[in-house]
Each structure stands twice: as C-alpha cells, then as structure tokens.
Amino acid sequence: MDSDDDNVEEVVEGPLDDDGLPHGFCTVTYSSSDRFEGHFVHGEKNGKGKFFFFDGSTLEGFYVDDALQGQGLYTYEDGGALHGTYVDGELNGPAQEFDTDGHVVFKGQYKDNIRCGICWVYYPDRGCVVGEVNEDGEMTGKAVAYVYPDGQTALYGSFVDGELIEARLATLTNQENGRPHFSVDPDSPVYSYDKSTSSCIAGHKMLPDPYESQRVYVGQSLISGAGEGLFAKTDADADTVMAFYNGVRITHSEVDSRDWSVNGNTISLDEDTVIDVPEPFNLTENYCASLGHKANHSFTPNCKYDPFVHPRFGPIKCIRTIRAVQKDEELMVAYGYDHEPSGKSGPEAPEWYKQELREFQEREVGRGAKDTC
Numbered sequence: 327m328d329s330d331d332d333n334v335e336e337v338v339e340g341p342l343d344d345d346g347l348p349h350g351f352c353t354v355t356y357s358s359s360d361r362f363e364g365h366f367v368h369g370e371k372n373g374k375g376k377f378f379f380f381d382g383s384t385l386e387g388f389y390v391d392d393a394l395q396g397q398g399l400y401t402y403e404d405g406g407a408l409h410g411t412y413v414d415g416e417l418n419g420p421a422q423e424f425d426t427d428g429h430v431v432f433k434g435q436y437k438d439n440i441r442c443g444i445c446w447v448y449y450p451d452r453g454c455v456v457g458e459v460n461e462d463g464e465m466t467g468k469a470v471a472y473v474y475p476d477g478q479t480a481l482y483g484s485f486v487d488g489e490l491i492e493a494r495l496a497t498l499t500n501q502e503n504g505r506p507h508f509s510v511d512p513d514s515p516v517y518s519y520d521k522s523t524s525s526c527i528a529g530h531k532m533l534p535d536p537y538e539s540q541r542v543y544v545g546q547s548l549i550s551g552a553g554e555g556l557f558a559k560t561d562a563d564a565d566t567v568m569a570f571y572n573g574v575r576i577t578h579s580e581v582d583s584r585d586w587s588v589n590g591n592t593i594s595l596d597e598d599t600v601i602d603v604p605e606p607f608n609l610t611e612n613y614c615a616s617l618g619h620k621a622n623h624s625f626t627p628n629c630k631y632d633p634f635v636h637p638r639f640g641p642i643k644c645i646r647t648i649r650a651v652q653k654d655e656e657l658m659v660a661y662g663y664d665h666e667p668s669g670k671s672g673p674e675a676p677e678w679y680k681q682e683l684r685e686f687q688e689r690e691v692g693r694g695a696k697d698t699c
Contacts, residue, residue: 343368364389387412410436425450433504434459444505447488449635451475451567451644455488456506464488471508472637473498474537475567481517481536481637482508490519490637495536520615521640527574527603528639531613535570535638542569544610544620548656551677554610556620556645556657564649568629568657570636571618571643573601591619593631593643601642618645623679624658625686631659 340352347369348354355361364375371389378384387398393415400408405426411419417436425431429452434445441463448454457470470485472493483493495514499507514536520529540559547555556569571593581592581600591603607613610620616639621629628651634644645657661679 340366345369406431408432446504451632451634453635453637455485455637457485471496471498471506473506476537479537479540480508482510483516490517493517493637517638519640520638522572522574522601524574524576527607527613528572528615531607531615534614535616535636537567538569538617541566542617542657544617547622549622549682551681552622554620555622556617558651558653558655558657561653562647562651564647566647567632567634567644568647568651569618569621569645570616570634570639571601571603571631571645572616572636572639573603573607573619575599576602593619595633595641595643615639616642618643621645621657621659623661623682625660625682627658627660628655629657629659 336357337355338348338352339354340348341350343349345368348366349368350366351364352366353361353363354366359380361378362371362375363378364371365373367373370392372391373389374387375389376384376386382403384401385394385398387394388396394412395414396412398410398412400410402408406424408421408423410417410421413419417439419435421432421434421436422430423432429448429450430446431448431450432441432445433448434441435443437443440461441459443458444456445459445465446454446456447465452475454473455465455470456473457465457467460466464486465488466486468484469482470488471480471482472485472490473480478498480496480498481490481493482496484491485493494510494512494516496508496510499509501507515533517533518529522528541562542556543559544554545557547553549555558568562568573591573593575595576592577598578594578600581589581602588604589602591608593601595601603613603619608619610617628647628649629645630648631643632646634642636642636644645659647657651657
C-alpha cells in the first residue's frame with residue numbers, strides 16, 4: 327500500500343466531475359473527522375452547506391468559491407449559538423451569541439474573527455458589561471460599564487477583561503445603534519472589585535450596593551421571634567432581582583463540622599463553596615454592603631435564591647422575586663432546612679422555624695381534610 331494512503335485527506339460521498347472532484351451535493355469527511363455536507367462546483371464549496379466538527383459544533387451558511395459569505399450560524403457543542411456575518415470565511419460585521427436557553431450572551435461586531443468596537447456581554451442573571459473592546463477583543467478600558475439587570479443602573483469606569491477596577495454610579499440614559507450613553511453621578515463613591523475570601527467579607531463593608539439600595543430595606547420581621555427581615559422598598563414584578571447575598575467563602579466540610587446554630591447565615595454557592603455572613607457582620611452597623619442574608623424563611627415564599635455574577639463581589643447568590651411584590655412587603659425565601667428529626671426536639675433549626683413548620687403542616691393537614699370532604 328502506498329504511504330499516502332495512510333494520510334487520506336478526505337473521503338467523498340456524492341457525484342464527482344471528470345477530474346474526480348466533488349461536484350453537486352456531496353458529503354466530505356476530512357482526516358480530522360470534521361465533515362462537510364453541501365453543494366460543490368468542481369471541488370469548491372458553492373451554495374448552501376454545513377460543517378460538522380469533531381467536537382460536536384457545527385457551522386452552516388452559504389459558500390461562494392469555497393468560502394463562507396454572508397450570514398452564518400455557528401452552533402457550539404453545548405447548544406449555544408453564534409449568528410454572524412462572514413466575509414471570505416471570517417467573521418466580519420454584526421454578530422449575536424445565545425446560550426442554550428436562547429438568551430443573548432453577546433451583541434456587537436467582529437473584525438477578522440476578533441470582537442471589535444462597542445460590544446455587550448450578558449450574564450445569565452441579565453446583568454451585562456458594555457464598552458469598546460481593545461485590539462484583542464477584550465472588554466478593557468476606561469469607558470466600560472457594568473449594567474445591572476434593570477437595564478439602567480450602572481457602574482461606569484475602568485475595567486480589565488470585563489473585571490471592575492474602578493467605577494462610579496451611573497445611569498444608562500439611552501442607546502443609539504448599540505452605542506450606550508451614560509450619565510455619571512459626580513458625587514458617587516468609587517466602587518472596585520471586592521471579592522470575599524475565607525477570612526475577609528469585603529474591603530468596603532459599609533459601602534451599600536446602589537442597585538440593592540433602591541429596592542430593599544431592613545426592618546423588624548413580621549415573623550415572631552425572627553428578628554430583622556428584608557422588605558421591598560418599591561413595587562416589583564415577578565422575576566426581579568431584589569438583593570444580593572455576599573459573605574465569606576468557606577467549604578461545605580467547614581459548615582458540616584460546626585454546630586448548626588452558627589450556620590444561620592450560610593448558603594451554598596456551588597459544590598465547593600458556601601457563602602457565610604458570620605457574627606458580627608450579620609448586624610447592619612458592621613456590614614451593609616449586601617443585605618440578602620436578612621431575608622427570612624417562608625414555606626410559601628415570594629422570592630428565591632439564584633446565582634449572580636456581581637461586579638464587586640464576583641459569583642454570589644441573589645434574591646429574585648417569584649411573583650409580583652408590593653412596596654413594604656416582606657421578602658421571603660425557602661431556607662431548605664432538613665426536616666428529618668435529629669433528636670427528640672425535631673429538626674435542627676431555630677425555634678421560630680420549628681414553629682413556622684408546625685403551623686404550615688397543620689394548615690396542610692386542614693387543607694387536605696377539606697379536599698376529601
């Protein structure tokens with residue numbers, strides 16, 4: 327066997343011309359295991375076609391003289407997609423990217439396959455970073471902004487590769503052809519990236535979050551014995567981010583090894599990390615940079631915990647409404663304590679929680695009895 331047979335560049339299925347080149351609709355499989363299905367004219371892609379790459383991603387569009395031209399659709403292996411404009415096989419022009427749920431994660435321009443000009447990068451929580459990217463396509467510069475999920479409240483200033491360096495409070499006033507316009511508050515404090523560690527909750531513990539400050543306040547809870555609670559400062563629709571849950575970052579094993587009574591302000595961030603607001607930072611006179619830990623429990627909550635990428639705190643949790651709430655309504659979440667008894671006194675939980683559990687179970691029993699009548 328000829329040695330060249332061991333390095334076959336392609337296998338063609340379909341019609342060939344007199345020179346043995348693909349001509350018509352063909353499937354061509356390359357040595358890399360990539361596959362192309364589409365129309366050929368004397369060996370060159372011409373017409374509608376689609377690449378199937380070895381990693382599971384695909385690229386489809388219209389080819390002219392062997393190069394993708396015009397609108398193309400690149401689908402990532404996880405199901406996300408990039409809709410872009412191609413010139414001679416490279417991204418050049420407007421583009422949008424979507425995640426697997428169809429939410430926009432990028433909107434902007436490309437030049438020679440690199441992001442350029444004004445670009446918008448969106449997080450799953452609906453916050454975003456916007457600005458003019460540098461020559462490497464990175465969100466780096468002194469005129470970049472993080473925009474909160476309300477689409478108006480912003481932090482405008484210096485960012486490096488999308489990470490906040492130094493910014494002031496601003497308002498996104500309008501957009502013109504994708505270019506945002508901000509009004510910067512000249513009296514604003516300076517905000518910077520302030521991700522917590524296992525021992526430091528924040529560098530600026532008494533600097534409130536400007537978005538959160540517009541939406542919530544702390545007051546005496548309506549639940550007897552629960553202490554303080556978190557309340558809506560204004561009416562809010564369902565699916566609205568209301569508050570943020572920042573804290574020191576510890577491990578699950580640390581939490582499990584402690585007495586439950588010191589875990590009252592812990593929440594799981596992911597499989598490795600737990601966010602904790604320990605004493606004395608549970609008191610607002612010692613820490614008020616975020617207030618999510620002030621929300622109390624309900625078995626019929628009006629809010630839930632959700633992941634959030636915060637410009638100051640990094641990956642944390644937020645409190646998001648699951649129905650419309652009214653001004654001065656207490657915001658409640660489901661804590662998810664283990665209801666299995668660990669001793670004669672029932673589950674390990676605060677007394678107020680046990681009382682709430684008993685009342686909820688009694689209501690459920692009563693409701694069930696009515697349903698059977």
